[in-house]
Structures are given as structure tokens and as C-alpha cells.
Amino acid sequence: MGFVPPGPAHSQEHLVSLLNLQIDPDRLHRRIAALAEVGAIEGGGCARLALTDADRAGRDLVCGWMRELGLAVTVDAIGNVVGVRAGRVDGPPVMTGSHIDTVRTGGRYDGNYGVLAGLEVVAALNDAGVTTEHPLAVAFFTNEEGARFAPDMMGSLVYTGVLALDEALAVQGIDGATVGGELARIGYAGPAPVPGAVPRAFVELHVEQGPVLDREGTEIGVVESVQGISWTEIDIRGTSNHAGTTPMSLRRDAGWAAGSIIAFVRELAQELGGDQVATVGRIEFFPNLVNVVPNRAVLTVDLRNTDEARLRLAEARLAAHLDALRDAEKVDIATRKLARFAPVPFAPEMTARIERHARAQGLSTRRMPSGAGHDAQMLAAVCPTAMIFVPSVDGISHNVREYTRPHHIEAGARVLLAVLGELAGATEPAGERKP
Amino acid sequence: MGFVPPGPAHSQEHLVSLLNLQIDPDRLHRRIAALAEVGAIEGGGCARLALTDADRAGRDLVCGWMRELGLAVTVDAIGNVVGVRAGRVDGPPVMTGSHIDTVRTGGRYDGNYGVLAGLEVVAALNDAGVTTEHPLAVAFFTNEEGARFAPDMMGSLVYTGVLALDEALAVQGIDGATVGGELARIGYAGPAPVPGAVPRAFVELHVEQGPVLDREGTEIGVVESVQGISWTEIDIRGTSNHAGTTPMSLRRDAGWAAGSIIAFVRELAQELGGDQVATVGRIEFFPNLVNVVPNRAVLTVDLRNTDEARLRLAEARLAAHLDALRDAEKVDIATRKLARFAPVPFAPEMTARIERHARAQGLSTRRMPSGAGHDAQMLAAVCPTAMIFVPSVDGISHNVREYTRPHHIEAGARVLLAVLGELAGATEPAGERKP
Numbered sequence: 001m002g003f004v005p006p007g008p009a010h011s012q013e014h015l016v017s018l019l020n021l022q023i024d025p026d027r028l029h030r031r032i033a034a035l036a037e038v039g040a041i042e043g044g045g046c047a048r049l050a051l052t053d054a055d056r057a058g059r060d061l062v063c064g065w066m067r068e069l070g071l072a073v074t075v076d077a078i079g080n081v082v083g084v085r086a087g088r089v090d091g092p093p094v095m096t097g098s099h100i101d102t103v104r105t106g107g108r109y110d111g112n113y114g115v116l117a118g119l120e121v122v123a124a125l126n127d128a129g130v131t132t133e134h135p136l137a138v139a140f141f142t143n144e145e146g147a148r149f150a151p152d153m154m155g156s157l158v159y160t161g162v163l164a165l166d167e168a169l170a171v172q173g174i175d176g177a178t179v180g181g182e183l184a185r186i187g188y189a190g191p192a193p194v195p196g197a198v199p200r201a202f203v204e205l206h207v208e209q210g211p212v213l214d215r216e217g218t219e220i221g222v223v224e225s226v227q228g229i230s231w232t233e234i235d236i237r238g239t240s241n242h243a244g245t246t247p248m249s250l251r252r253d254a255g256w257a258a259g260s261i262i263a264f265v266r267e268l269a270q271e272l273g274g275d276q277v278a279t280v281g282r283i284e285f286f287p288n289l290v291n292v293v294p295n296r297a298v299l300t301v302d303l304r305n306t307d308e309a310r311l312r313l314a315e316a317r318l319a320a321h322l323d324a325l326r327d328a329e330k331v332d333i334a335t336r337k338l339a340r341f342a343p344v345p346f347a348p349e350m351t352a353r354i355e356r357h358a359r360a361q362g363l364s365t366r367r368m369p370s371g372a373g374h375d376a377q378m379l380a381a382v383c384p385t386a387m388i389f390v391p392s393v394d395g396i397s398h399n400v401r402e403y404t405r406p407h408h409i410e411a412g413a414r415v416l417l418a419v420l421g422e423l424a425g426a427t428e429p430a431g432e433r434k435p
Numbered sequence: 436m437g438f439v440p441p442g443p444a445h446s447q448e449h450l451v452s453l454l455n456l457q458i459d460p461d462r463l464h465r466r467i468a469a470l471a472e473v474g475a476i477e478g479g480g481c482a483r484l485a486l487t488d489a490d491r492a493g494r495d496l497v498c499g500w501m502r503e504l505g506l507a508v509t510v511d512a513i514g515n516v517v518g519v520r521a522g523r524v525d526g527p528p529v530m531t532g533s534h535i536d537t538v539r540t541g542g543r544y545d546g547n548y549g550v551l552a553g554l555e556v557v558a559a560l561n562d563a564g565v566t567t568e569h570p571l572a573v574a575f576f577t578n579e580e581g582a583r584f585a586p587d588m589m590g591s592l593v594y595t596g597v598l599a600l601d602e603a604l605a606v607q608g609i610d611g612a613t614v615g616g617e618l619a620r621i622g623y624a625g626p627a628p629v630p631g632a633v634p635r636a637f638v639e640l641h642v643e644q645g646p647v648l649d650r651e652g653t654e655i656g657v658v659e660s661v662q663g664i665s666w667t668e669i670d671i672r673g674t675s676n677h678a679g680t681t682p683m684s685l686r687r688d689a690g691w692a693a694g695s696i697i698a699f700v701r702e703l704a705q706e707l708g709g710d711q712v713a714t715v716g717r718i719e720f721f722p723n724l725v726n727v728v729p730n731r732a733v734l735t736v737d738l739r740n741t742d743e744a745r746l747r748l749a750e751a752r753l754a755a756h757l758d759a760l761r762d763a764e765k766v767d768i769a770t771r772k773l774a775r776f777a778p779v780p781f782a783p784e785m786t787a788r789i790e791r792h793a794r795a796q797g798l799s800t801r802r803m804p805s806g807a808g809h810d811a812q813m814l815a816a817v818c819p820t821a822m823i824f825v826p827s828v829d830g831i832s833h834n835v836r837e838y839t840r841p842h843h844i845e846a847g848a849r850v851l852l853a854v855l856g857e858l859a860g861a862t863e864p865a866g867e868r869k870p
Contacts, residue, residue, distance in 0.1 A: 105675065105722045147724050210680030227679060231725055240540065242832035243714035243737045244662060245645030245806035248704045250830070255715050259697020266691050269683045279678035280690050281725050285718050287540045289582050290666055290735040290773065292716050292833045300725040302678045338725065371680030395685070397677035398727045 019426055021124050023417055025410045028120040032409070035061060035100065035116065036108035045400025046108055050101040050143035050154075051079070051173075051182035058100045059188060062115060062140065069122050071138065075190025077165055078158040079142040079183045082196070085122050087135040087424060092383075094132075094424040095199035096121065096416060097139030098206060099155070099375060103147040107207075107402025109392075109409075114205040115140045117413040121420050133425025134200055141375045142188075148173045150231070151339035156378035161195035201350065201423050202385040204376035205416045207404050211395025218366040219411050220358040221389030222351050226370040226377040227275065227304040228311045228343035234261060234322065237332040240287060240295030252330050255285050255294035264321045265301055272314055275369065276305045306343050306369045343369075344377035350386035357418040358388075363411055372397070388415055454861055456559050458852055460845045463555040467844070470496060470535065470551065471543035480835025481543055485536040485578035485589075486514070486608075486617035493535050494623060497550060497575065504557050506573065510625025512600055513593040514577040514618050517631070520557050522570040522859060527818075529567075529859040530634035531556065531851060532574030533641060534590070534810060538582040542642075542837025544827075544844075549640040550575045552848040556855050568860025569635055576810045577623075583608045585666070586774035591813035596630035636785065636858050637820040639811035640851045642839050646830025653801040654846050655793040656824025657786050661805045661812040662710065662739040663746045663778035669696060669757065672767040675722060675730030687765050690720050690729035699756045700736055707749055710804065711740050741778050741804045778804075779812040785821035792853040793823075798846055807832075823850055 038061060039054030041047045048054040063081060066073050071083030084093055098114030118138035125132065141159065146152025149171045157163035169180030183189040208214070213221050238252035265278035279302040286296040301318060305311040322333050351367065358365045370377075370387060379385045390412035393403040473496060474489030476482045483489040498516060501508045506518030519528055533549030553573035560567065576594065581587025584606045592598035604615030618624040643649070648656050673687035697715045704713035714737040721731040736753060740746040757768050786802065793800045805812075805822060814820045825847035828838045 103722065103724055103727060105727075146726065150725075152726070208680065209677045211682070211685060229679065233725075239831070240834045241830065242644045242807055243716055244664065244712060244739045244808065245643065245832060246712070246830060247646070247710075248701070248712060250646060253701075253714070255718070256697055256701050259694045259701075259715065262691060262694020263698045266683070266688075266694075275682075277679060277681070277683060279688070279726070279728055280694065281678055281720070281727050281729060282723050283690070283718055283720050284723075285716065287538070288717050288719075289538055289833075290585075290668075290716050291581065291587070291714070291737055292538060292540075293714055294716060295834070302726055304679045372677055373679065395676065395681060396674070397680060398724075399675045399730070 019128060019130055021128050021130065021417055021421060021426065023120050023124050023410065023413045025406070027123060028116060028409065028413055029406060031065065031116045031119065032108060032112060035112050041105065041400060043400030044108065045402065046102045046106045047104050048100065048102045049104060049148040050145065051148070051179065051186055053186070055101055056186035056188065062100060065119055066138065069119060069126060071122065074192040075188055076159070076192035076194050076196055077190060078155050078168055078194055079188040079190065080139060080155045080159050080196065082137050082139040085125065085136045087132045089133060091134060092198060092200040093135035093137035094420055095137040095139055095202045096204065096420055097141065098204050099144030100140045101143055101145050103145050103398045105400055106398060107400060109207045109402055109404050110209060110397060111144060113207055113409065117205050117416050120413050121417045124417055125426065130426050136420060136424045137199065144375055146339065148175070149179050153373055153375055153378055156375035158194050159196040160378045160382050162378060165194050198382045199379065200383065202376060202379035202383055203388065203416065203419055204374055205388045205412050206374060208389040208392045209372050209397035210392065212368060213366065213389060213391035214393055214395060216366065219363040219408060220365045220415055222355045222358070222365050222367045223370050223387035223389055224346055224351050224367050225306055226344040226374060227306045228308055229339055229341045229373050230303040230311060230315055231338035232301045232318070233336045233338050234299050234301060235334045236297045238295050238329065241293045243291040243293055246293060251293055253293050254297040254331055257325050257329050257331050258283060258297035258299050260325060261299060261301065261321065265318065268314060268317055272310060274310065276310060276314060277371065278303050278314065300338065304371060308342050311343070341373060341377065344380050346380055346386040347384040350384050353422065354386055354388055354415065354419055358415045361414055361418070363415065388412055454563055454565055456563050456565065456852055456856060456861065458555050458559050458845065458848045460841070462558060463551060463844065463848055464841060466500065466551045466554065467543060467547060470547050476540065476835060478835030479543065480837065481537045481541050482539050483535065483537045484539060484583040485580065486583070486614065486621055488621070490536055491621035491623065497535060500554055501573065504554060504561060506557065509627040510623055511594070511627035511629050511631055512625060513590050513603055513629055514623040514625065515574060515590045515594050515631065517572050517574045520560065520571045522567045524568060526569060527633055527635040528570035528572035529855055530572040530574055530637045531639065531855055532576065533639050534579030535575050536578055536580050538580050538833045540835055541833060542835060544642045544837055544839050545644060545832060546579060548642055548844065552640050552851050555848050556852045559852055560861065565861050571855060571859045572634065579810055581774065584614050588808055588810055588813055591810035593629050594631040595813045595817050597813060600629050633817045634814065635818065637811060637814035637818055638823065638851065638854055639809055640823045640847050641809060643824040643827045644807050644832035645827065647803060648801065648824060648826035649828055649830060651801065653826070654798040654843060655800045655850055657790045657793070657800050657802045658805050658822035658824055659781055659786050659802050660741055661779040661809060662741045663743055664774055664776045664808050665738040665746060665750055666773035667736045667753070668771045668773050669734050669736060670769045671732045673730050673764065676728045678726040678728055681728060686728055688728050689732040689766055692760050692764050692766050693718060693732035693734050695760060696734060696736065696756065700753065703749060703752055707745060709745065711745060711749060712806065713738050713749065735773065739806060743777050746778070776808060776812065779815050781815055781821040782819040785819050788857065789821055789823055789850065789854055793850045796849055796853070798850065823847055
């Protein structure tokens with residue numbers, strides 16, 4: 001049986017299902033629980049900020065599993081890890097994967113699920129003694145979250161050649177450490193070159209991290225695009241002064257300017273409507289004392305939209321508000337782009353394939369955008385790519401209470417198995433092949 | 436010559452001036468500079484947060500000067516230091532003083548000036564061999580700033596019996612240390628009882644910390660009252676969630692609620708007008724990450740007004756805004772009063788005395804309220820009290836750029852000398868007394 005390249009629906013899916021491939025739900029849940037023990041925090045979540053000791057421990061654990069499953073593990077110069085299962089022919093692998101770093105108060109599914117479900121697909125192929133036509137790769141990318149080092153999705157940015165290695169290695173984190181220094185320290189500055197080899201196709205399975213599927217009771221989200229993201233750090237300088245003796249009219253209050261920005265971006269999101277979101281997640285005042293007008297405030301604004309023109313409009317409106325603030329409060333305002341990604345559409349033939357396999361398995365589906373950034377959006381620039389979402393209860397994400405029900409975890413892995421099996425050209429075990 | 440009690444203008448001032456008492460400007464400036472070396476920070480300011488090692492070093496320096504000047508130094512249970520110069524009769528001293536703790540980015544004059552000018556008055560009396568009828572005391576009170584431990588003016592609150600000693604000692608600072616623990620650690624948990632002895636009168640000399648005198652070119656501010664102060668800590672709890680995937684309408688964003696409060700208190704101050712001021716000086720977000728909706732925000736609101744009814748109105752308006760936020764954003768909001776002082780009027784006979792002496796010295800004067808809290812407002816509850824202000828260049832305060840010109844420093848000290856000399860009943864040196 002020859003390889004069937006990514007394309008419109010055809011009868012290949014029946015051949016795959018005839019192989020009786022199946023995931024082992026217990027094995028998948030056990031791996032998720034074991035990885036969640038690394039950097040575990042109160043409430044059942046994880047704190048494995050990129051390139052910390054906890055991240056190293058998580059990486060070591062997953063690399064061990066990869067080797068147990070017979071994968072050839074390589075680490076590249078930005079610390080991306082790729083485990084490859086050989087196919088019947090050489091050449092680019094069909095790749096799945098995600099990330100295993102977390103935010104400071106992360107859940108146990110975000111990122112980890114996609115990587116471990118990828119390993120479960122490999123295990124299912126191993127169990128059935130199936131060799132695919134093409135190699136199959138499971139990857140985890142460095143610093144997807146961006147919670148310690150900006151930009152987020154750093155590993156996949158370097159893998160796909162969008163971000164230069166030297167630039168990424170020089171990035172200084174919120175604790176002052178550099179990416180290069182931390183990679184070397186934890187032993188994950190690998191020898192594999194970047195940009196990495198272009199995969200045949202890429203599929204990322206992920207929890208939704210939003211409330212849409214859970215609210216609707218839909219089992220599988222077929223992700224058609226990823227929202228564009230604009231992160232800006234805003235550094236405001238005013239004059240610190242005694243809070244009791246400085247008339248309101250004479251103030252250059254950096255703290256008030258920050259508050260005005262927080263209020264403004266909420267109004268902006270409401271006014272633009274649609275799927276526009278806007279968040280101020282980080283703030284710091286200086287000197288940060290109850291009775292001193294702040295002379296400096298630093299805050300971040302996170303703007304997202306699936307439409308690039310609308311996202312640019314939101315950015316322009318924010319810039320105009322900053323100009324107005326400079327005039328009104330006589331403060332100095334400097335801005336720095338921490339991250340900027342245009343919205344990314346996924347390959348229609350890939351989304352159609354996911355939808356077809358999910359429905360063939362009797363699962364309800366919904367086409368949707370991703371509100372979060374994902375490594376898949378970087379891979380989409382180099383190969384046919386799409387994503388599979390499963391529901392997040394109450395949409396809670398980046399929080400220890402993040403939760404996805406076991407049957408949804410399993411459903412997503414089954415769809416991933418079918419999609420990857422078809423893309424890689426799964427065939428019957430040697431010796432049992434039909435004539 | 437008998438004691439002339441505080442009262443309306445009379446001819447006593449002429450007797451005092453006949454004594455040829457005079458301050459030594461160089462000695463006063465040298466002491467100010469020497470104390471500023473303790474905890475010195477870049478830009479010429481000081482960081483001597485209450486009960487830190489730097490505060491201890493500052494205390495040791497000033498206590499040494501007190502002893503050199505022949506003062507009997509006592510330390511009370513909250514760490515207030517009082518140096519007493521004996522009078523011809525026993526009984527309550529006429530007291531002057533202020534504080535020597537600073538905010539984290541404080542100047543060198545705030546507080547320190549009043550204490551060191553008090554020492555200069557003592558030195559001038561010593562130089563002239565003058566004995567006063569009544570004892571003269573120079574005091575510095577613990578933790579006036581409140582930058583490490585709340586409430587501010589803690590030492591004078593305990594000295595005057597408004598705040599219980601046990602309660603003050605148990606206060607935990609922003610770094611987790613307690614007042615009692617830190618007093619013991621730096622060796623300033625003294626044996627003198629609190630509440631302390633009631634002075635005969637109290638006069639505090641201080642830099643204005645605001646722009647009014649400097650703008651007008653007025654040399655001496657005669658302080659008639661102190662603004663009431665209301666400090667509230669607001670602790671907001673929402674839900675942390677992914678900044679990209681949570682629709683605006685489903686958010687419980689503690690950070691946005693904090694921003695709304697910052698914007699509101701500015702509007703409130705503008706709407707109430709008059710001398711109402713409102714400041715958010717301190718804020719913290721949790722988890723404080725660019726792509727996570729904050730699940731918690733803690734901020735402080737500082738409201739001040741010279742009119743108690745207006746201050747209460749401001750507090751009520753703030754409370755109503757918090758109620759509206761609870762409803763609109765479905766956040767939980769807890770508040771804690773960090774400090775609350777009603778406006779304090781000073782004794783009219785004391786302000787008249789200051790005004791008379793300043794004018795007799797050819798200085799321009801202005802009656803004004805104090806926008807900042809001062810230890811004098813606590814003493815006002817137990818004895819006739821008033822304050823003398825000198826100009827702050829550009830009104831800059833709680834900032835390393837705080838500055839008062841040397842001739843204003845000297846003018847204030849000369850007025851203090853005349854006022855204290857009159858209140859204490861300065862007489863000619865023994866053996867030279869007129870019949």
C-alpha cells in the first residue's frame with residue numbers, strides 16, 4: 001500500500017481502521033498524571049516555567065518515555081526535542097507535538113496532553129506491530145508559554161526559521177537569566193541544527209483553553225485558524241511625589257496612566273466586538289508605596305483577533321490612547337513589542353481530514369478559531385498543518401483548576417491516531433499484509 | 436522672670452530676643468548632611484525604612500548628638516526617643532521634634548529637618564548659656580512614614596495613647612517582620628512607658644512637601660490644620676484564565692477591576708474638588724503574567740481632605756464603586772483600613788505665636804493646611820500644638836530630588852528657636868540676670 005498524500009477525503013481511512021489500532025486510555029492518563037507530578041503545585045496544577053529545573057525534570061521524563069517507545073530522540077540548538085519512529089521509507093516525518101512548559105500557575109493538560117497523546121499514538125502503533133510508510137515524529141517545543149522568556153512559541157519560531165537562533169539565545173527572562181544560559185545549564189542545548197527539517201505534515205492536539213466546546217457539549221474542535229497576537233509592554237515615567245500634598249492638577253502620575261490604559265483596553269475590546277480580546281495581565285508600580293504617587297509604571301497589553309485588519313486597528317487605537325495620555329498627564333511613555341503574530345489560517349485539507357475522522361468515530365465536531373497561540377501556527381508556515389481541540393471544563397486555563405474530562409482526553413487521542421495513521425500511511429504488520 | 440503660658444501675643448518675645456540667641460547655620464547643615472549619609476541612595480536621598488538597620492544607624496547617630504548636647508535621652512516601648520534639656524523647674528517639657536525614618540526613596544529633609552533643627556535650638560541655648568524656665572525636649576517618633584509598617588505616625592499614636600502598644604508591636608510589615616521583633620532586633624525597645632508624659636506644648640518644624648510656598652515665594656507656612664487621611668487596601672479576587680480564549684463577557688478580571696478603581700479615584704478627586712486628593716500608590720497582580728487574566732489584584736487607595744464630612748463622602752463614594760464592581764465583574768472584593776485619621780485643627784494661640792515670631796523676623800508667612808500627616812497631629816490631641824513649614828522646591832517630596840534652600844532651612848530654625856524659647860521661658864544666663 002503506497003502513501004496517500006494529504007488531500008481530500010478518500011477511502012484510506014477504512015484501511016487504517018481495519019488495522020485495529022487502538023489507544024490504551026489508562027496508559028495515557030498515567031503518563032499525564034506522572035508528568036503533572038513534576039513541578040506540581042497546590043490544587044493539582046503545574047509550575048514548569050521554561051528552562052527551569054522543573055522543566056528539565058519534565059523533559060528528562062518525557063525523553064525517557066520516548067526512548068522506551070523506541071523513538072530516535074534528537075535535541076536541537078534551541079532545546080526542541082523530536083522523537084522519530086522510523087517508517088518504511090526515509091524522508092520527512094509526519095509530525096505531532098506541542099510543549100511541556102507551563103505558566104507559573106498552569107494546569108496539567110495544556111501542551112502536555114498533545115505531546116503525551118502523540119506518544120500514545122506511537123505506543124498504539126507499536127502494540128499493533130504496525131509500520132507506517134513515512135516516519136512519525138513526536139515533538140515538544142521550547143518555551144511555548146512565554147511566561148519566563150518572550151516571545152512565546154520561541155522553540156517553534158526558531159524551528160521554522162522565523163526567529164534567529166542567536167536572537168532567541170540572547171533573550172533575558174523575567175528573572176534576568178538568558179535562554180542560552182539556561183539551555184546550557186539544564187543540558188538541553190542540543191546538537192541538531194535549526195531551522196529543523198520540514199515535516200510532511202503537522203497535527204497538534206490541545207485542550208481548548210476556552211469555554212466554547214464545554215458550553216455547547218461538543219466533543220472535538222476542528223481548528224481552522226489561530227488568532228493573531230499583539231503583546232506590548234508599556235513603560236510609563238512620571239514624577240513621584242507625596243500623595244497628600246500634591247494637588248491633582250499638578251500630578252504626573254504614572255500609576256494613574258496605567259489604570260487609564262487598563263480601563264481603555266476593556267472598552268476597546270467591547271467596542272471592536274467580534275472575537276477581539278484585550279488583557280492587562282502584568283503590572284508593576286515604582287516605588288509602589290501607599291502614600292507616594294508612582295513615578296513609574298510598567299504594564300503589558302495582550303490584544304488578539306482572528307482578523308489582521310481588526311488587530312491592527314486595535315493596536316492603532318491603543319497607540320492613540322497613549323498619545324492622549326502623554327498630553328494629558330505629561331508622562332513619558334515607551335512601548336516595546338514583546339510578541340506579534342498575524343492570524344494564521346490552517347490548511348483546509350487538513351481540517352477536513354480531522355473533521356472526517358472525528359465524525360467517522362461518532363464524535364460531534366465544531367469548526368473554530370484558536371484564541372490562544374500554539375506551536376502549530378509556526379509549523380503552518382512550512383507544511384500542511386491543523387489542530388484538534390478537546391473541551392476544557394468551564395474554559396479554565398492557565399490555572400491549576402484547568403480540567404478536561406477523561407472521555408474527552410481519550411476521544412482526542414483516538415482522532416489523533418486516525419489522522420496521523422492516515423497521514424503516515426499505516427499498513428498491516430509485516431507477514432500479514434494482504435496481497 | 437516667670438513662665439508665660441501659651442497664649443496671645445505679648446512682650447515676652449522681646450525678652451527672648453534680648454538674650455541674643457542664635458542658631459549656627461553651618462552646624463545645622465552639617466548635621467543634616469551627616470544624617471543623610473546614613474542609608475544614602477543615588478541622587479542624594481535616603482532609604483531608612485522604619486526599624487531597618489539603616490534606621491538603627493540613623494537613630495544611633497542622632498542619640499549620640501543628643502548626649503553630646505547634654506540631653507537626657509530616654510527610649511520608650513515603641514522606640515520613640517526623647518532628649519530632655521532641664522529647665523529651672525521640673526514638670527512637663529516644651530517639646531519639639533519629628534521623625535527620622537524615610538520612605539524607600541525619600542529625601543534628606545522630610546522629618547530629619549525638624550529633629551535636627553530642634554537639636555540646633557538646644558545647641559543655641561547651650562551656646563548662650565541660657566537656662567529655660569521649663570524643660571525643653573527634642574523627640575523623634577517611630578515609623579512616621581508608614582512605608583514599612585501600617586499605620587503611619589505609629590510612634591506618636593502610641594505616645595499619645597490612641598494606639599495600644601501591644602497592637603502596634605504585633606503589626607507585620609511589608610517584608611513579614613513585626614514591629615516588636617524589629618524594635619528588639621535593633622535595640623530600640625526601650626524602658627520608658629507609653630503613653631508618654633504630656634508635653635506643655637508641641638511645635639513641629641517640617642518641609643512643606645508640597646508646592647504652595649515655593650510657588651508663591653512665601654518663606655514660612657503657618658500650619659492651621661492637618662488633612663484627614665483614609666488609607667484602604669483593596670483585595671480583589673476573580674478568576675485567572677487564558678488571555679486569548681476567554682471572551683470578554685465571561686471574564687472575572689481582578690486586574691481590570693483594579694484599573695477601574697484607579698480611574699475612579701481620579702474622577703472622584705476631580706469631582707469633589709477643593710483640597711480633595713486621591714492616590715493609588717501600590718498595586719500587585721497575581722499571577723502577574725502577560726497572557727493570564729489576573730485572578731487577584733491588591734491595591735491601596737489614599738484619600739485626604741481637610742474636611743471630615745467631605746472625606747467621609749469620598750470614602751462612601753469609593754465603597755459604592757466597589758459595590759458596583761462586585762456586581763459588574765462578579766469579583767469578590769475585601770477592604771482593610773490601613774489608616775484613618777480625622778482632620779486635625781491646631782491651637783489658634785500656637786499658630787498666632789508662630790506667625791508673630793516669623794513676622795518679627797521679617798519673614799513672609801501664609802496660613803495653610805498640611806496635606807501630609809505629621810506626628811504633630813497626634814500631639815494636638817493632648818497639648819497645644821502647631822507646625823511651621825518651610826518651602827520645598829517644586830513641591831517634590833518622598834523623592835530623592837526633595838530640596839529646601841539653605842536660607843529657608845535657616846529661617847525655619849530661627850522661628851523655631853524663637854517660638855520654643857518663648858514657650859519654655861528662656862531667661863538670661865545665671866549671673867547676668869537683670870534685677
